[in-house]
Amino acid sequence: MSSSAFTPPPADLTRPTLTGSFGMAAGTHWLAAASAQSVLERGGNAFDAAVAGAFVLHVVEPHLNGPGGDLMGIVAPAGADPVVVDGQGPAPAGATIAHLRAEGLDDVPGSGALAAAVPAAVEALLRLLEDHGTWELGDVLAPAVHYLEDGHPAGAQLCRTIATMRDHFADHWPDSAALWLVDGRVPEPGDVVRNPAYAAILRALVAAGTAATADLDAGTDEEARVARIRAARAEWRSGRVGQALVAGAGRPHRHSSGTDHAGVLALADLAADHVRLAEPLTLDFRGTTVHKAGFSSQGPVLLQCLAILDRLPDEQLDPSTALGAHTVLEVLKLALADRDAYYGSGADPAVLAHLLTPAYAAERAALVGETASLEHRPGVVPGATPFAPPLRTPADVVVTGPRGPGQPGPAPVGVGEPTVARHGTTRGDTCHLDVVDAAGNLVALTPSGGWLQSSPTIPELGFCLGTRLQMTWLDESSPSALRPGARPRTTLSPTVLSRDGRPFAALGTPGGDQQDQWQLLYLLRLLVGGWSPQAAIDAPAFHTTAAVSSFWPRTWEPGGVVAEARLGEAVLSELRERGHVLTVAGDWTLGRISTVGRDPATGWLFGAANPRGAQGYAAGR
Secondary structure: OOOOOOOOOOOOOOOOOOOEEEEEEEEEEEHHHHHHHHHHOOOHHHHHHHHHHHHHHHOOOOOOOOOOEEEEHHOOOOOOOOOOEOOOOOOOOOOOOOHHHHHOOOOOOOHHHHHHOOHHHHHHHHHHHHOOOOOOOHHHHHHHHHHHHOEEEEEHHHHHHHHHHHHHHHHHHHHHHHHHHHHOEEOOOOOOOOOHHHHHHHHHHHHHHHHHHHOOOOOOOOHHHHHHHHHHHHHHHHHHHHHHHHHOOOOEEEEEOEEEEOOOHHHHOOOOOOOOEOOOOOEEEEEEEEEEEEOOOOOHHHHHHHHHHHOOHHHHOOOOOOHHHHHHHHHHHHHHHHHHOOOOOOOOOHHHHHHHOOHHHHHHHHHOOOOOOOOOOOOOOOOOOOOOOOEEOOHHHOOOOOOOOOOOOOOOOOOHHHHHHHHOOOOOOOOOEEEEEOOOOOOEEEOOOOOOOOOOOOOOOOOOOOOOHOOOOOOOOOOOEEOOOHHHHHHOOOEEEEOOEEEEEEEOOHHHHHHHHHHHHHHHHHHHHOOOOHHHOOOOOOOOOOOOOOOOEOOOOEEEEEEEEHHHHHHHHHHOOOOOOEEOOOOOOOOEEEEEEOOOOOOOEEEOOHHHHOOOOOEEE
């Protein structure tokens, strides 16, 4: 039910919210959504479809994610509770504060193999297929192999990203230049892009599974299917892939620091199963239960914000008004300050639990004033000392690297999300994919890391390692300190919604530190305003930059706000009057949310996707 205090939804939308009864897929690239939908059409379930679509995302959005990166997912099998599928790998054993200090570094670099966590995205997808899928691995991988071998049209954003890296590739990462440049030239939008090396790796995974069950005389078909997937996972960890990952990481190469280093990834780091299944954290908000990954992600930021906003009147919750936008920004800053101070694998569980208590939410709500706070304000948790991250503004940091087209200031080589955070343009980011089937199985996947701009391409593999360790600190007092074997606190943050114990929607977005910020705007318009999913996605977006960036070089901007111009001059002017330091981005630049769901009362399905960038789509019937 909508609130009378809320702005009504617009009459004109970029596209309708799709409805149907068979299946829905939505995501950040149409080829991934279409591939997932094609699996549903041929009898696969939502898990088969999501894994197929996620591997396609590796192919068609290599500047946004890759097999050398990470993944966070939330799945809700029909009739069961949601489960977090954590594909965020840990720091290698050799990734110590002492080692990086000895290399002359004060921070974990934003690009280069020293920033690489153990890659776990592929293992997470294979685990999802093993536990909940029904298809053979070769059939699930077939769409990705097709686009790798036969090619796919390069998108404009992919070409822009390669353009920003061209000189760096040519000067420092020749293997990346060999893969992504065409005779030294940046590909043009529409040029056909192929990656036969990665296709060969996927075929090798399938072959490893086939060989493992060639002499299997007993067992059911399902047991044989699972055995083949497990053999593929073993090949990934310690076979041809694992050996190439370690060799590639160990070659000295240029990092974002401007200095050359070798990575520390070893075969022993890859040997264990790094996929973790966990119960999500939840919060009830306006009759809906919101399910998020735990404090090794930034997912609880969304829960903290909703808990605080639930104590305020509806007129302060409308992101389309100046009062609502101001209130949301102030609440986001409070929750993100807590993230910076308390979240991480080294945190005390009792401290983290306190952050989600009603009493703590009330204390934080009382701090929302009439004007913009210019302070970093983590809360007071009994018995805990908040970590105080360095508060460096962009002006305090000198970075090297080429400028991206149309981007002001120097662009750090290899990083992605900070660009959209500061200026509303994108060099790199993350992906997202949602799938629901007629039975009500729900999947929300956010793959990321291993961007083509992360570190040098490993020619034997056709992809590179990720850089998630840049989200750790070289300071033992931080709960997010770099620690061997510990998972870095990731920004990846999918969401599942349920009512009366029945999951009904999956959603998420790329965007780094903005992921839960943009999802908060969506949920307020959906759950309080009563807007349709597509209307809530289309609506003008904004976010704060007054939080310590999770990405190198880890800066913050006191009072900083980036907002789409469509928010309106009256709202933007009042935000300035309230003290917000505003950067106005283009009309359609912020937010890339997609969602699917199933009405538990009627069984009807829905899907919606982001129109920004003309790349994200929903498909279904």
